[in-house]
Amino acid sequence: MIRLIHDAALHALMLCDPAEKCAATARLRSDWLQGRLHAVAAEDRQEPIDVPGRPPRPILVEGRKVPGRGIGSREGHGALLHAIAHIEFNAINLALDCVHRFRSMPADFHDDWLRVAAEEAHHFDLVRRRLKALGFDYGDFPAHDGLWMMACRTAHDLLARMALVPRVLEARGLDATPPIMARLKSIGDEDSVAVLEIILRDEIGHVAVGDRWFRLSCAGRGLEPEATYLALIDAFDAPRPHPPLHREARLAAGFSESELDVLSGSSKGGCASAGAAVPAATRSGP
Numbered sequence: 001m002i003r004l005i006h007d008a009a010l011h012a013l014m015l016c017d018p019a020e021k022c023a024a025t026a027r028l029r030s031d032w033l034q035g036r037l038h039a040v041a042a043e044d045r046q047e048p049i050d051v052p053g054r055p056p057r058p059i060l061v062e063g064r065k066v067p068g069r070g071i072g073s074r075e076g077h078g079a080l081l082h083a084i085a086h087i088e089f090n091a092i093n094l095a096l097d098c099v100h101r102f103r104s105m106p107a108d109f110h111d112d113w114l115r116v117a118a119e120e121a122h123h124f125d126l127v128r129r130r131l132k133a134l135g136f137d138y139g140d141f142p143a144h145d146g147l148w149m150m151a152c153r154t155a156h157d158l159l160a161r162m163a164l165v166p167r168v169l170e171a172r173g174l175d176a177t178p179p180i181m182a183r184l185k186s187i188g189d190e191d192s193v194a195v196l197e198i199i200l201r202d203e204i205g206h207v208a209v210g211d212r213w214f215r216l217s218c219a220g221r222g223l224e225p226e227a228t229y230l231a232l233i234d235a236f237d238a239p240r241p242h243p244p245l246h247r248e249a250r251l252a253a254g255f256s257e258s259e260l261d262v263l264s265g266s267s268k269g270g271c272a273s274a275g276a277a278v279p280a281a282t283r284s285g286p
Helices: 005-013 018-033 072-099 106-133 144-153 158-186 191-220 224-234 249-250 257-264
Strands: none
Touching: 005 018, 005 072, 005 106, 018 072, 018 106, 018 144, 072 106, 072 144, 072 158, 072 191, 072 249, 106 191, 144 158, 158 191, 158 249, 191 224, 224 257, 249 257
8 A cells, every 4th residue: 555645744744742843744754754754746736724733822812912031031031932943843734734735846845845844843842942941941931823733724825835934034044143143152151052053054955945846936927026925925924024134045935035135125127016916826815
């Protein structure tokens, strides 16, 4: 009997215990590489998974209701690391959902997202260890559900998913990580800085994976990528990046110089209003 990578990814996606999810994700990648799991082309799954596998805590609140804390206190230090851990945990689910959902894609696509999932699981484990060193654990602080909400809204369409999750939401992490590292250095937390160096290096590759499949999807539909990207941001009311952008990291991840000029507000060329219309099949889902 053929064991499908898509079904195995869904199983790992729905695991609630973080340690079990990370272990299952690592096994998934290993089994795939050793040929014990296979991708079989089929129709994509378009129905969103409203609640993926996650523990009962952290309590999820609206992004604007997540309390801010100064990094100078132990609680503020822990809250910052917890926010990073929460992003990494959600990123595991996002990568697994790509493997489960987009079954029409070739094996290279699933290989890419299995690698991403395994690396995100490693990132989560690294940050969780730093949290525990401070006397906290994942779930001890409130968090928001913005990443997964966008996953649900883009469940119906690969093009929208690749544009708005890796190239918008995850790319924001490329810009945010160096200032966070500076804050951690300012309080002498060199161990967490070292963890973020690993995360930043890998996240460039993760955004690049999204960029690759976004551009290939655009090519398959006869769409100009950069105008389509801006049109999708507007159509889904997705957040634009807040300058300063980490240009070096974004360029390495596949963004062009001209695209970064538009995103940073230094150029008016290529704005969404003058670019591509969003195809009906790509417009915002539920």
